[in-house]
Amino acid sequence: MAIPTVEINDDAVRIIDQTLLPGEYRLIEIRTKEEMWEAIKKLRVRGAPAIGVAAAGALAVEIGRSPASGAGEMLGELEAAADYLATSRPTAVNLFWALERMKAAARRNRERSSGELKKILLSEARAILAEDRAMGRSLGEAGAELIPEGSGVLTHCNAGSLATAGFGSALAPIYVAWERGKRFKVFADETRPLLQGARLTAWELGREGVDVTLICDNMAAWLMKKGKIDLVITGADRIAANGDGANKIGTYSVALAARAHDIPFYMAWPSSTLDLSLASGEEIPIEERGAEEVTTIGGKRIAPEGVKTCSPAFDVTPHELIAAHVTERGLIYPPYEKNLRQFAGPE
């Protein structure tokens, strides 16, 4: 599990440029908030937890270069930079959570010198990264029991090592179960339009020796009918108070098919994905992406010029379709309204 998805150095955040995978494995260094905004927008770094870690790192690096003499001035710069980075993608709540945490760390230390504050920010970003790594391991241990020996596991998009700093969310239980010697088959939806399943999930699972089969999104329901799938695990980009979960477009379709075949559907996420300020999934903003992601693949045009498209980046799976949520602090079962509040603890 040595995929260096995000690393935070003193003067740069180093990421794998995931737009080039699986054809090319290239590490790039991000030195400014503008570069990080572009990297998140263009999905060079993607996956809700990884975006949070990368943005926190970019904030620390950006402020690390600030010539501001006082912590007050620096705090202003940090707030502005955080607000700017928050506009890169609207759906994943981990991004806002990580930026808020960086702001809170700065506010707590507003009496320190600017030099001290810079160090504190860097260490806060690294703490977020370290916690994300630990989260993946814990989440994997909590979820591994859900995967029976000899079963078929379907996943959608990429919620693996490439979506986090560590083990991933949806793929964490798969990695832990595999590591413990269980053998089973993973089916990876290719995940149009941007093919994160084909490009990233198939790549990282294959790299670890996990038995993975790539399918087109529209084959999943048929494989369920044919008895090839025993459970579904996906990641999540935001979870509302009632247990509804936003995740990559296509997740809802998979959840409906799983329900029709009495197959359990799980969403796996770190606690920073939970957003109790939203009563239900209806309130989760859904990012709409450009037409070219639908009409072209890797630069090659696949549709007639001028055709209309729509391209929601995410959809919301209603809580009734979710058998359990898998988190770094264990499994959460219905009733979600009550159990998610209990999970979050006192405000």
Next chain:
Amino acid sequence: MAIPTVEINDDAVRIIDQTLLPGEYRLIEIRTKEEMWEAIKKLRVRGAPAIGVAAAGALAVEIGRSPASGAGEMLGELEAAADYLATSRPTAVNLFWALERMKAAARRNRERSSGELKKILLSEARAILAEDRAMGRSLGEAGAELIPEGSGVLTHCNAGSLATAGFGSALAPIYVAWERGKRFKVFADETRPLLQGARLTAWELGREGVDVTLICDNMAAWLMKKGKIDLVITGADRIAANGDGANKIGTYSVALAARAHDIPFYMAWPSSTLDLSLASGEEIPIEERGAEEVTTIGGKRIAPEGVKTCSPAFDVTPHELIAAHVTERGLIYPPYEKNLRQFAGPE
């Protein structure tokens, strides 16, 4: 509706090479059974009715060149050529139906001279083509009433002019309703792996001025949830006696989603698609296609080298999910077992 999908000349079958659309519109001439076998296998000509017409035409052209002096010898050649063409694709029953019809015409005329027999075969193939054109119009008229003004209609794959010699099957009701002045929105699933929806349906509907929006397959369920879709119409490659229908992979997934949202799901097909010899969809053979259709798009590799895939070309939608079948002789409602037998008439 002047798309010359298949034309039968005396010495060649002329088709649009659909593998090149929408980038290039090229007509090619097929002169031998081997060329037709390749064209069907490679999907240069595709769509269950169009394959039947094209194969019948190729058979007539092939036999038209035969040096055989007697009708008996010629009949042997024809049977061998028909059996060979039947191996090009295993799922669409119209192919076998059209080839059988050509064989039957030859057998009925075994007393004729070889010159006369050649003419009869050519005229039988042209009759199949003409009937297919008439079928599209009738089917469109039967189905147009299903499309309300201002509605949203989802279709999957391409069952339009490019899948037949005429109006198509799934798209025929759309064309007729549009021609009559109804206005509505069509959503076309792109239909991975071979993108017939993006390449062909979006192209031909756009060419006729129909309001079409292209989506990825995995977006359909979400658009249903959002209230954008009022009905689904797809084609079919084979219909069993109980009303189960095989169609392009992904159709089953759409039908499940339609059911979950109480949206009617219709299958449109010419009567040659009905195969009463099969009790249910369980008995329909499903063609498995090569891995490269999943791992590459237009020659561009989108998945890691060596990854396993599966790629069923079709799936079967159980009759319980089908609100009605739309045919050139009207709508067929449940109970299908009884009503399909009635539709087929006495054996």
